[in-house]
Amino acid sequence: MDIKFSPSTWMVLFFTLFLIASIWKIWVFLPEKQLADDDTTEEATQRLEALMLKIIMKTEGEIDEKNLFLQMKQDEDFNSKLFWRFNLNRLKHLLRNYSIKHPDTSTIKSIYHYLNN
Numbered sequence: 001m002d003i004k005f006s007p008s009t010w011m012v013l014f015f016t017l018f019l020i021a022s023i024w025k026i027w028v029f030l031p032e033k034q035l036a037d038d039d040t041t042e043e044a045t046q047r048l049e050a051l052m053l054k055i056i057m058k059t060e061g062e063i064d065e066k067n068l069f070l071q072m073k074q075d076e077d078f079n080s081k082l083f084w085r086f087n088l089n090r091l092k093h094l095l096r097n098y099s100i101k102h103p104d105t106s107t108i109k110s111i112y113h114y115l116n117n
Contacts, residue, residue: 037081037082037084039082039083039084039085039086044082044083045094045097047079048072048083048086048090048094049094049097049098051072051075051077051078052068052072052091052094052095052098053111053115054075054077055068055071055072055075056068056108056111056112056115057112057115057116059071060112061108061109061110061111061112061113062109063108064108065088065091065092065095065108066088068091068108069087069088069091072086072091073086095108095111098111099111102114
């Protein structure tokens with residue numbers, strides 16, 4: 001009983017073997033626990049949103065995005081170690097998500113009026 005494999009059979013076997021090895025290597029190195037400075041969690045997002053709303057209420061909605069960003073970074077509640085990646089785009093994302101949750105809040109001024117009612 002002499003078994004001979006054709007070259008295409010060898011290619012399929014080696015491809016399958018290397019595919020399994022590659023998937024295993026990727027799976028082994030994926031992080032399993034949350035990193036200490038992960039600012040994308042729901043809790044971190046809520047903290048940033050609360051800070052954003054605090055600044056909007058303090059300025060009575062008379063602020064633009066850039067100044068809102070600067071005041072948020074200078075606030076005493078801002079954790080610079082946790083939110084070290086916080087930038088203007090992240091603030092715009094927060095504002096957009098807030099307006100999705102509350103449809104009548106498309107601008108900073110409308111957020112202030114929504115919070116005041």
